Amino acid sequence: MPYIIEAKGLRKQFGDFTAVDGVDFNINPGEIVGFLGPNGAGKTTTIKMITGLLEPDGGHALVTGLDIQKEPLKAKAQFAYVPDTPNLYGKLKEIEYLRFMGQLYHVPSDLAEERIKQLLDLFGLTDKAGNYLDGFSHGMQQKVAIIGALLHDPKVILMDEPTVGLDPRSARLVKDLLVQHRDNGNAIFFSSHILEIVQNMCDRVIIINHGVILADAPVDELREMRGDQSLEDIFLELTGGKDVDDMVKELGNAR
Amino acid sequence: MLADTLLLIRLYWTIDRRADGGTRRSSKIILILGVLLVVVLSGALGVFAASLTKDTSIIRIRAEILPGLLLTVVLFGVIFVGFSQALQALYLSDDLEKLLVAPVRSRAVMTAKLLSRMPTTISVLLLATIPALIGFGIGVGSGPLYYILGVLLILVTPLFGISLGALIAIFLVRVLPARRLNEWVGAASIVIGLLLSLLFYLPTLFGGDKQALDAKSLAAVEGFINHIGDLPLPSIWAGRALVAFGQGQMTASAIGALITYLAITVGLFLVVILLADRLYLSGWLRMQSSGAASQDIGEQPGVFGRNSLDFILGYKDWLLRIRDPRMLATLFTAVIMVGFALFMMLRPGDDGSSLFGISEALEGDGVNLLSTGVIISGLIYFAGYLAFTRLAVTSLSIERSAFYILKTAPISASQLLRAKTFGIFLPYAALATISMFVTLFIMKFSLIWMPFGLLVILIMGYGLFSFLVSLGFLYPNFEWEDPRRMSNRKSSIPSLVGSFGYSIVAIIIVMATYLVANETPSLAIPAVIMGLALLAGGTWFFVQWCTNRVEKAWPRIGAN
Secondary structure (H helix, E strand, O other): OOOOEEEEEEEEEEOOEEEEEEEEEEEOOOEEEEEEOOOOOOHHHHHHHHHOOOOOOEEEEEEOOEEOOOOHHHHHOOEEEEOOOOOOOOOOEHHHHHHHHHHHOOOOHHHHHHHHHHHHHHHOOOOEOOOEHHHOOHHHHHHHHHHHHHOOOOOEEEEEOOOOOOOHHHHHHHHHHHHHHHHOOOEEEEEOOOHHHHHHHOOEEEEEEOOEEEEEEEHHHHHHHOOOOOHHHHHHHHOOOOOHHHHHHHHHHHO | OHHHHHHHHHHHHHHHHHHHHOOOHHHHHHHHHHHHHHHHHHHHHHHHHHHOOOOOOOOOOOHHHHHHHHHHHHHHHHHHHHHHHHHHHHHHOOOHHHHHHOOOOHHHHHHHHHHHOHHHHHHHHHHHHHHHHHHHHHHHOOOHHHHHHHHHHHHHHHHHHHHHHHHHHHHHOOOOOHHHHHHHHHHHHHHHHHHHHHHHHHHHHOOOOHHHHHHHHHHHHHHHHHHHHOOOOHHHHHHHHHHHHHOOOOOHHHHHHHHHHHHHHHHHHHHHHHHHHHHHHHHHHHHHHOOOOOEOOOOOOHHHHHOOHHHHHHHHHHHHHHHOHHHHHHHHHHHHHHHHHHHHHHOOOOOOOOHHHHHHHHHHOOOOOOOHHHHHHHHHHHHHHHHHHHHHHOOOHHHHHHHHHHHOOOOOHHHHHHHHHHHHHHHHHHHHHHHHHHHHHHHOOOOOOHHHHHHHHHHHHHHHHHHHHHHHHHOOOOOOOOHHHOOOHHHHHHHHHHHHHHHHHHHHHHHHHHHHHHHOHHHHHHHHHHHHHHHHHHHHHHHHHHHHHHHHHHHHOOOO
């Protein structure tokens, strides 16, 4: 069975700055993979290259075996992308946006209507269906974006910080939905700074820093290899943030 | 509180200065030239206004009311600008949440936000009005006190406008959402601009006895200005005082008028700062928790659920345009301008600006070069170009930060280009067809050329808008905040060159067809078929070329 996502030597340069430097990894069906890294490590750039938002300067990104640059339409039909800031069409109503998404991903009208109703109910957004999206809070827009992403039942969902801005109930709902999506044989690939969520949800983590992959292993395996440290400690050690503790202590002494 | 206010003002001025520092040299040169133009025009206006007070003038305005009128016009402008600036600064700026949760008095935030806007407003006002005031002073021979007090009055006017504007904004935000209000302010400014520009053309709109009309109009203008000058407005009183001081008449009423104006201005600002503080804070807090009324999901799949992807892509764009009042106002402006231009061309009359006049002149000279129907086709095509160019060039930019939705969706660049082109072409085609039939009814031109003319403008319209939409793909702007700044300036020259290039080639084909058919009637039908085939074929190649360019550029579009 082919990988759902294959990143082969992905590289991206912005002027003199190398944002992503030969990144290789695979995502299997039935997997939730967390993508970790400090700010500016290259997470979003990598995700953007996989989704076709950015053209790589080197390497390839394959979605279900389809090269995103060579067969973009087939590849794009296989995934959904939810960015950290859900920039939606503010002047569309919630229901119009979701129906638009259904059409954009060629979901038959009846099926789209059924899924929209189910998901709106689930997220408690049914009574807002006729409201314009520019009146929605960040969290509500995030929920609408997630519903839009789930409509065509994608093989893989790529997300940037999926639970930011969500209330605890919605965050839990999103986690449950993602787990269910994984259990149906699909994959989830998301970046997050909330290590607790990553540790609880993910089957595997990939850690990136300075555009280079530092670790790629199941969470338990990674912890075992690192002497049963927490994911937070492993992350800080790998990304050079371990000195944070010393710095905080020093700051305390200075006060 | 003073320390907080000064700290914030310093911060905003630093930010503004740095933002201006990044301007390119060419933009700076254009800015300097623009400023010089405004100064010269303003000065000329002042000298012209002074000439209106002389006995020899075609209309006679009392000298003592003109500076007051200038102050009043400035005041109303500043209230509008002040309202818009206050709305932006007090309710819609990004740093408000940070500031209002910080241990800083909300009064300091409000004062700093309002005052930080003053330098820009004052600079613009000084540039636009001081030369006029000086020109007028020189024209009527005022003394030095007139100039000193004139500058002082202009300097304090923004304080008045911003205070009143802020007060209006503070009250309105309690009733209407700030963002919606801001959109309507944008729309209002577009419509006001349109109305002002139309005002200049109004006298020429109506035919008839021009001399009698001019005399009547001038008398009306004279009466209107003198009437305004008698209104009990503090700015008019201040203007009168200014003229009196300029003539060395330091009367008690003049001093009183000046003091009243200054006291009202400064007093209003203090009232706003002292009393509006709580109103502002409670309005802002209410804004954070306001929500729209609930509406239920419909049972029907609606337009988005029923129609093809190509259709809903165009439909979505039109919804975005119509639902944003600022875009709607821009659209409305374009429609009014085109309607006005068409009216000017089609109105009865024998002067050179009317199509009837041109047509009759051509016939009178025995020239049978073009049928009126063919001229009408050209006119409708040109009107369509004027009305739809901006929409076509911005049809990708309209996606703004939501562009990623289309970029990551399984839709090709060519399909998106086609859908967006049809989104512009279909309304154009509908309006062009209606216009053809309406002008046929009004002007009763030859029916023989009607189908040819209609097909020509439809084919040419499709070619033109494919090109313009493709240009919008090659030069998108996803960073805009104000829809009036949606188009990318880089597209303006290619847009002109490409549109005229394509149109000229197409017009040559159409003219050649018409001439051959007109000169040799036996070959008329084959000539028309050949001409249309050539036009359609050429347009098809042109559209393919545009599509290829977009497909090549697609991976890089929006990639930053």
